[in-house]
Amino acid sequence: MIIDHVRLLAFANRMVAVGGSSPAEAAIVADHLVEANLRGHDSHGVGMLVAYVRDLENGTLKANQTPEIVSDTGTISVWDARAGYGQVIARQAVEWAIESARKHGVAVNGLRNAHHIGRVGAYGEIAARAGMVALHFVNVASGPPPVAPFRGREGRFLTNPVCIAIPGTADNEPILLDFATSRVALGKVRVAHNAGKPMLDGALLDHAGQPTTDPSVMYTEPRGVVLPFGEHKGSGLALVCELLAGAIVGSASVTTATPPERGIINGMLSIVIDPARLSARDSMMSEIDAMIAWVKSAEPADPDLPVLIAGEPERMTRARRIADGIEIDDTTWAQLSAIAERYQIRPEG
Ligand code: NAD
Numbered sequence: 001m002i003i004d005h006v007r008l009l010a011f012a013n014r015m016v017a018v019g020g021s022s023p024a025e026a027a028i029v030a031d032h033l034v035e036a037n038l039r040g041h042d043s044h045g046v047g048m049l050v051a052y053v054r055d056l057e058n059g060t061l062k063a064n065q066t067p068e069i070v071s072d073t074g075t076i077s078v079w080d081a082r083a084g085y086g087q088v089i090a091r092q093a094v095e096w097a098i099e100s101a102r103k104h105g106v107a108v109n110g111l112r113n114a115h116h117i118g119r120v121g122a123y124g125e126i127a128a129r130a131g132m133v134a135l136h137f138v139n140v141a142s143g144p145p146p147v148a149p150f151r152g153r154e155g156r157f158l159t160n161p162v163c164i165a166i167p168g169t170a171d172n173e174p175i176l177l178d179f180a181t182s183r184v185a186l187g188k189v190r191v192a193h194n195a196g197k198p199m200l201d202g203a204l205l206d207h208a209g210q211p212t213t214d215p216s217v218m219y220t221e222p223r224g225v226v227l228p229f230g231e232h233k234g235s236g237l238a239l240v241c242e243l244l245a246g247a248i249v250g251s252a253s254v255t256t257a258t259p260p261e262r263g264i265i266n267g268m269l270s271i272v273i274d275p276a277r278l279s280a281r282d283s284m285m286s287e288i289d290a291m292i293a294w295v296k297s298a299e300p301a302d303p304d305l306p307v308l309i310a311g312e313p314e315r316m317t318r319a320r321r322i323a324d325g326i327e328i329d330d331t332t333w334a335q336l337s338a339i340a341e342r343y344q345i346r347p348e349g
Contacts, residue, residue, distance in 0.1 A: 001333045002325040008046060009034045011345070015049050015336070018343040019056040020063040025088055032087040036119045037326045040317035043187020044119045047194075047332040051116070051264060053339050060263025061085070061115040067092065070112070070250075075100055078110040078250065086117030086266055094123040097272040098130045105277035109270045110249035116264040121178030121314070123270065124165030128174035133273040136163040139245035141252040142264040146218060147182045148225040150235035153209035155225050158254060159186050160241035167275065169285040172292050176311030181238035182226045189215045189226065194331035203227060244269045 003011075012030035021029065029052075037045030055061035065084025071077060077096060081089040093109045100107035117123075120136050127134035140158030147157040159180035168174040180186075183203040192199050193215035206212045207222040217224030228234035246253030251267025275284060298307050328336075340346070 001328045001330065003328060004325050005034055005038055005322060008037065008326055008328075011336075011340075012046050012049065014345045015046075015053070015339065015343075018345060019053065019061075021085070022064055025064055025085060028091065029085050029087045032118050032122055034326075035122065035318075037328075038318045038321045039119070039121075039314035040321070041119055041185070041187075041314070042191050042328075042332075043185045045326075046328070046336065047187070047191070048116065048118070050332070050335045050339065055115065055263035058263070060265075065089070067111075075104045075106065076108045076110075078112065080112040081114035083113060083115050083263065083265070086114035087122075089114050090117040090123055090266075090268060091126065093268075094126055094134070094270055094272070097134075097270050098127055098132055101132055101272040101274045102130075105274050107272045109268075109272075110245075110251075111266075111268040111270070112249055112251035114266045114268070117266045117268060119178070120161045120163040120268075121165070121176050121311075123268075124163040124176055124178060125174065127272050128165040128167045128176065131167050131274070131276070132165075133167065133275050134163070134165045135271045135273075136161075137241045137244040137269045138162065139242045139251065139253060139267045140264065141246070141254055141256065141267075144223070145254050146186055146223070146226050147228060147238060148205065149239070150228060150232040153205055153225060155223075156254070157181070157228070157235075157238040157242060159226070160238045160245075161185075162237060162241055166288065169289050171289050172309075173315060174311060175288075175292075175309055176314070178310070179229070181228055181234050181241060183229045183234070184226065186218075186226060189218050191329060191332070193219055195329040 009030055012033050013026050016026040016029045033046045062083045065082050067089050068080040070080050079093050090111055093111045097107040097109045120138055123136055124134045138161045145155035145158050147155055149156045159182040161180045163178040166175040198213040199215050204212050204217055204224055206217045206224040228238050245267035249267045249269050252265045292309055296307050300306050
């Protein structure tokens with residue numbers, strides 16, 4: 001199924017709206033999901049609506065939720081999203097942090113108990129476009145943890161993503177480093193499983209601890225595990241993401257979640273810095289440009305695969321998918337169509 005992004009956006013909007021969301025909330029959530037598809041992160045695209053509808057129905061996702069401001073010193077705030085749409089409340093929290101960093105130079109927000117915040121890069125991008133540097137550490141509390149720690153063959157983490165964003169310059173787009181600390185985001189295993197495709201080597205172990213490329217090991221009992229990226233380094237980053245966004249922010253953690261009724265809960269520690277408080281803008285911008293040019297000047301190991309800067313692959317995919325449409329795998333489309341039928345939403349039009 002290949003669908004034009006404008007039609008997909010209209011469909012996603014109608015899907016969110018049937019959950020009782022205000023038009024503004026539905027628009028933000030739908031836009032976030034379709035933007036994830038456009039950037040090639042189908043794991044965090046409209047396919048997530050299947051889980052969102054499930055969580056709305058079981059009460060672990062609350063439409064039109066307002067966050068509780070637990071504390072706010074002006075530079076440090078803690079918000080509890082009370083299981084509201086992460087796409088809406090995480091965005092508001094980051095917008096707060098940008099305004100606060102503009103006034104004070106730096107701002108820290110701890111976001112507790114948001115329902116799935118989606119593609120973390122969306123928040124880094126908002127901050128970078130406002131001229132800020134942003135660091136986001138995220139934990140996930142949702143069902144049994146599928147990611148093994150380094151040397152383990154039992155899950156102890158979820159996919160705990162991290163995002164670091166650096167503002168762009170007149171000549172370069174922002175640098176947007178945004179990834180799960182697992183070798184692959186869990187949604188990518190779901191997408192491969194739905195599409196009947198193998199996973200890349202080195203991402204999965206079966207339940208006996210043997211390496212495999214078969215995504216079905218994550219969907220049959222006893223389950224396999226996803227490995228952390230970068231061996232002990234990714235495993236360590238997964239641990240600190242869990243602690244920074246869980247224990248330290250005071251959000252639900254992998255050890256306190258009561259699966260599976262909890263839905264998908266994210267905590268996030270965001271640190272937003274106004275870089276103009278650290279060095280002169282002109283020299284900073286020219287050094288960013290020089291660094292990007294320097295990295296990209298490296299001769300590629302494979303002439304068909306040029307050196308890219310974080311954020312660039314997503315922009316390239318976005319341009320391609322705007323022109324050619326977004327491919328949705330058959331299983332995801334069937335699941336979305338079944339929901340659409342149940343709620344009498346037209347999938348297209
Ligand atoms: P990924 O493995 O595709 O890595 C993406 C990052 O690597 C981006 O910064 C990208 O620009 C960069 N990159 C990719 N190829 C590159 C290349 N050739 N050269 C230079 N840089 C390159 O991403 P992922 O780990 O699959 O994560 C996908 C998305 O899932 C992210 O947006 C993440 O925030 C999101 N996520 C969210 C949750 C959640 O609970 N909300 C959990 C896990 C992941």
